[in-house]
Amino acid sequence: MEESNYQPESYPSGNNKKKIIVIILAVVALLVGVILFVLLQSKMKPTGEQGQENAGAVNKDFIDSIQKVSQTDKDLDGLSDKDELNTGTNPEKADTDGDGLLDKDEVVIYKTNPLKADTYGIGHSDGWGVRRGIILPDGKRK
Ligand SMILES: [Ca+2]
Ligand SMILES: [Ca+2]
Numbered sequence: 001m002e003e004s005n006y007q008p009e010s011y012p013s014g015n016n017k018k019k020i021i022v023i024i025l026a027v028v029a030l031l032v033g034v035i036l037f038v039l040l041q042s043k044m045k046p047t048g049e050q051g052q053e054n055a056g057a058v059n060k061d062f063i064d065s066i067q068k069v070s071q072t073d074k075d076l077d078g079l080s081d082k083d084e085l086n087t088g089t090n091p092e093k094a095d096t097d098g099d100g101l102l103d104k105d106e107v108v109i110y111k112t113n114p115l116k117a118d119t120y121g122i123g124h125s126d127g128w129g130v131r132r133g134i135i136l137p138d139g140k141r142k
């Protein structure tokens, strides 16, 4: 009779089994709760959206600065509308004479005529001369 009641200590009794299942369920429930909590948190404040907001702010700054510049330099060639008015170039055309050099590059760098495609009468445009190394900065020529 004693043998039928014998249960090795390492072998969990029915009662112990239940306890273990309850503990496992509690742990699983806790894990599920933690995962749900994390998911909800990330839904409420997604890190991706935060990054997009920052990128949006950077883009906005960039656009603002472009707009600010374009208010004084409509064609964005580096010469302000006022300077273009003084020079006689078209404030809405970055390359007024269409020679392949920006108005500003002609006025500031190469000292070529921004209203004349072929300043030196070489038979080619100023841009061509610059690309060939014939027209050099500061009004120098080869
Ligand atoms: Ca301009
Ligand atoms: Ca030009």
Ligand SMILES: [Ca+2]
Pocket: 097, 099, 101, 106, 112, 113, 114, 115, 116, 117, 118, 119, 126
């Ligand atoms: Ca020119």
